[in-house]
Amino acid sequence: MSETREKVLEVRNLGIDFGGLTAVNNLDLDIYKGEIYGLIGPNGAGKTTVFNMLTKVYQPTRGTIKIAGKDMDKLNPVQANQVGVARTFQNIRLFSNMSVLDNVKTGMHNELKYGLFTSILRLPKYYKLEKESTQKAMELLKIFGLDQFADLTAGNLPYGAQRRLEIARALATDPKLLLLDEPAAGMNPQETEDLMDMIRKIRNHFDISILLIEHDMKLVMGICERITVLNFGQVLAQGLPQEIQSNTEVVKAYIGE
Amino acid sequence: MKLVKSLFGPKTRGRSISFALVIVAYIVISILQSAGSIPRMISSLLVPVCCYIVAAIGLNMNVGISGELNLGQAGFMSVGGFSAAITNAVLLNTVSNDFVRLLICIVIGALIAGFVGWLISIPVLKLEGDYLAIVTLAFGQIIMSLMNNLYVGFDADGIHFGFINNTMQLGEGGKMIVSGPMGVTGNKMISTFTVGFILILISLLVVYNIIYSKEGRAIQACRDNKIAAETIGIKVSSTKTLAFVVSSALGGAAGALYMMNYSSVAATKFDFNTSILILVYVVLGGLGNMTGTLISTSVLVLLPEMLRFLSSYRMLVYAIVLIVMMIVTNNEQIKTFFEKFKKQKGVQAHE
Numbered sequence: 001m002s003e004t005r006e007k008v009l010e011v012r013n014l015g016i017d018f019g020g021l022t023a024v025n026n027l028d029l030d031i032y033k034g035e036i037y038g039l040i041g042p043n044g045a046g047k048t049t050v051f052n053m054l055t056k057v058y059q060p061t062r063g064t065i066k067i068a069g070k071d072m073d074k075l076n077p078v079q080a081n082q083v084g085v086a087r088t089f090q091n092i093r094l095f096s097n098m099s100v101l102d103n104v105k106t107g108m109h110n111e112l113k114y115g116l117f118t119s120i121l122r123l124p125k126y127y128k129l130e131k132e133s134t135q136k137a138m139e140l141l142k143i144f145g146l147d148q149f150a151d152l153t154a155g156n157l158p159y160g161a162q163r164r165l166e167i168a169r170a171l172a173t174d175p176k177l178l179l180l181d182e183p184a185a186g187m188n189p190q191e192t193e194d195l196m197d198m199i200r201k202i203r204n205h206f207d208i209s210i211l212l213i214e215h216d217m218k219l220v221m222g223i224c225e226r227i228t229v230l231n232f233g234q235v236l237a238q239g240l241p242q243e244i245q246s247n248t249e250v251v252k253a254y255i256g257e
Numbered sequence: 258m259k260l261v262k263s264l265f266g267p268k269t270r271g272r273s274i275s276f277a278l279v280i281v282a283y284i285v286i287s288i289l290q291s292a293g294s295i296p297r298m299i300s301s302l303l304v305p306v307c308c309y310i311v312a313a314i315g316l317n318m319n320v321g322i323s324g325e326l327n328l329g330q331a332g333f334m335s336v337g338g339f340s341a342a343i344t345n346a347v348l349l350n351t352v353s354n355d356f357v358r359l360l361i362c363i364v365i366g367a368l369i370a371g372f373v374g375w376l377i378s379i380p381v382l383k384l385e386g387d388y389l390a391i392v393t394l395a396f397g398q399i400i401m402s403l404m405n406n407l408y409v410g411f412d413a414d415g416i417h418f419g420f421i422n423n424t425m426q427l428g429e430g431g432k433m434i435v436s437g438p439m440g441v442t443g444n445k446m447i448s449t450f451t452v453g454f455i456l457i458l459i460s461l462l463v464v465y466n467i468i469y470s471k472e473g474r475a476i477q478a479c480r481d482n483k484i485a486a487e488t489i490g491i492k493v494s495s496t497k498t499l500a501f502v503v504s505s506a507l508g509g510a511a512g513a514l515y516m517m518n519y520s521s522v523a524a525t526k527f528d529f530n531t532s533i534l535i536l537v538y539v540v541l542g543g544l545g546n547m548t549g550t551l552i553s554t555s556v557l558v559l560l561p562e563m564l565r566f567l568s569s570y571r572m573l574v575y576a577i578v579l580i581v582m583m584i585v586t587n588n589e590q591i592k593t594f595f596e597k598f599k600k601q602k603g604v605q606a607h608e
Contacts, residue, residue: 089484
């Protein structure tokens with residue numbers, strides 16, 4: 001990991017308290033451009049809380065988050081997305097009554113620069129921009145093998161396809177950093193295998209960094225370039241996959257003594 | 258050609274059906290009317306049907322598309338109607354063309370109701386679900402009570418407002434426009450069925466064009482999943498406000514048209530029952546389904562009149578029709594039949 005690479009995410013001393021409970025404390029995290037980074041830990045370690053802080057759903061109690069050098073201190077979730085953070089959810093959160101295509105096009109909301117009157121009066125600009133965004137969305141769906149489902153209602157998709165659609169929607173916002181919360185949850189080994197290929201493909205194709213939470217160690221050790229292990233909100237270990245695998249502390253946290 | 262394309266563009270199946278339905282209905286009714294074969298009882302209801310349709314389309318925007326239950330649509334009709342009545346009286350001598358004056362009245366009614374809708378949306382949209390519904394209900398009642406105590410007079414000096422007690426001393430030739438519990442009095446009736454028809458077309462156009470745009474997608478996204486909508490960069494509160502304001506503005510336009518159809522209307526006309534009635538039209542027509550709203554509103558407004566020959570059994574039959582409609586529209590088999598039908602059409606459109 002050469003230090004000359006551009007830092008996409010820089011987290012320093014991040015912490016959050018819920019009342020008297022410290023959920024996450026003293027977290028430092030650096031993610032470079034084009035890196036696939038793993039965040040692992042036993043249940044309740046605070047992994048999803050970290051995601052919620054990075055997307056500003058939760059306001060951190062301590063510490064700083066910088067995305068591509070920009071301080072995230074006073075931003076709300078909408079602005080966090082505009083700065084370049086997009087995410088998926090552990091329990092899928094699609095717009096389930098909308099079509100698959102519209103789900104992705106909704107992700108391009110801020111990119112589509114036309115106003116309310118343009119759409120009510122159907123000015124030429126509307127047709128031009130809508131056509132462009134439909135094309136772009138279809139390309140994105142093709143990458144995820146969802147283009148044949150474009151007109152289906154998102155809620156009617158099979159489970160694996162819903163997970164992929166959520167990633168496609170997040171990518172439609174043109175992020176710098178993509179957060180995947182347990183992307184392989186509920187998938188069989190073959191689907192997990194495909195997902196690993198897909199994550200690599202996304203990284204190469206869109207030239208973004210990916211931070212993922214996952215319990216499937218095969219996936220984590222297979223594609224993550226570096227890993228941070230959380231336990232009870234504290235960083236237990238940080239390093240390359242082989243270092244993590246051989247770390248006795250980590251093994252103890254997962255299996256017990 | 259471009260206009261035709263913009264009205265009946267691709268991916269707008271339901272939309273074309275709605276417009277075709279309205280236009281065909283208008284032509285048929287106009288022909289029947291000129292032939293004199295529509296009974297007076299029905300023809301006097303034509304404009305109210307248009308009003309309820311516009312109000313219901315607006316409410317469907319809020320309840321069906323945005324997913325926020327609003328029990329105060331009659332309040333916005335009231336605001337639109339009273340502003341229109343005042344405008345009508347003020348402009349009576351300046352704008353002599355009835356058609357132009359009616360259009361001005363409707364636009365002003367819609368704008369003022371939209372503004373009131375925006376004001377009310379600020380506290381209301383901080384709430385969710387049942388709480389939001391209860392607060393809209395309360396605002397509907399507040400508007401009705403305010404209008405019930407409002408006195409407006411007009412004379413050479415301009416407009417005079419009074420509240421609760423009428424202490425107005427109007428000058429020579431002045432007249433009362435709104436007199437408290439009696440509501441609007443001496444209104445010049447200028448509504449026509451044609452204007453109602455145009456208003457339905459415009460409201461359908463506005464609502465459909467919003468639904469099939471980025472704003473419409475954002476509104477539906479916030480309905481389906483607020484948190485996910487936020488994380489992809491959609492401002493939830495302003496998006497919901499947009500739907501609320503459009504809904505109330507259409508309610509205001511409907512109220513203006515309604516008011517212009519009568520010489521006097523009391524504020525209590527726009528009470529809680531009216532709000533519920535409009536909600537019933539929307540729910541029976543199908544949430545988010547504008548074509549359904551058109552049909553259910555027309556049927557349910559005309560039905561009580563059509564059933565007059567049943568005399569005292571009238572409301573009983575009305576209730577039975579409501580129940581049958583509820584069962585039919587919620588029947589899984591019928592739903593899947595329509596889904597299949599839709600899907601086939603969708604595939605064809607793609608090929």
